[in-house]
Amino acid sequence: MSRAFVKEQDDAPEDLPERPVSPHPNFVTARGLRLIDDEIEALRRAQAQAQHGGDKAALARTARDLRYWMQRRTSAQPVNPPHKAEAVAFATRVTIQREDGRKLAYAITGEDEADPAKGTIAYVSPMARALLGKRVGEFAEAPGGEVEILKLEPVGPEG
Structure with a gap:
């Protein structure tokens, strides 16, 4: 077996399972929406660095995580806090x-x-x-x- 063939397999990206997505409605606070946006931005930067560095494993991880967070951003349902909290509720x-x-x-x-x-x-x-x-x-x-x-x-x- 050629050494080049072994090296090629070692560089193959990880076979990562998708991150599980909750079956519940994706209610978010204003802060939660900002956190999702921040995570997407950080992952885009990490993906660019991985691509620039040729890091296939990091590319696979960031691509998987970006798919998760983009789905969560798309499904996000912002909920404003109640003006006056009279009972325990979201936000x-x-x-x-x-x-x-x-x-x-x-x-x-x-x-x-x-x-x-x-x-x-x-x-x-x-x-x-x-x-x-x-x-x-x-x-x-x-x-x-x-x-x-x-x-x-x-x-x-x-x-």
Whole structure:
């Protein structure tokens, strides 16, 4: 077997599976839409660098990721926060208190911008589903036990 043939196979792009797309409506906040646009722009730059450098594996990855984010951009349904948050809904920040006294705040957002460690949860997450529709002073059976809704406010443009 020729060494050139082996090298050619080593340089072949990875056979990457497509990124799974959620079956749920792609609701986004204004911040979420900006994050999608930023991701697309970063991927376009990375793809240009990979093309310039002849990096076939990076080209395959960026092309796959660009397809995902372009689909998410096309399907994005921007949702404005409510003027006054009267019940937990998409684009609201809810402060809860757990049975052990801990207080936590979550912004209910789209799937792609959700980051529980940073206080954002997807509207389809178990926690968000338990809280949706609840008002200040009401209780919800959430993952980890019962919680009380302490405060509601619309999500600002920064998330």
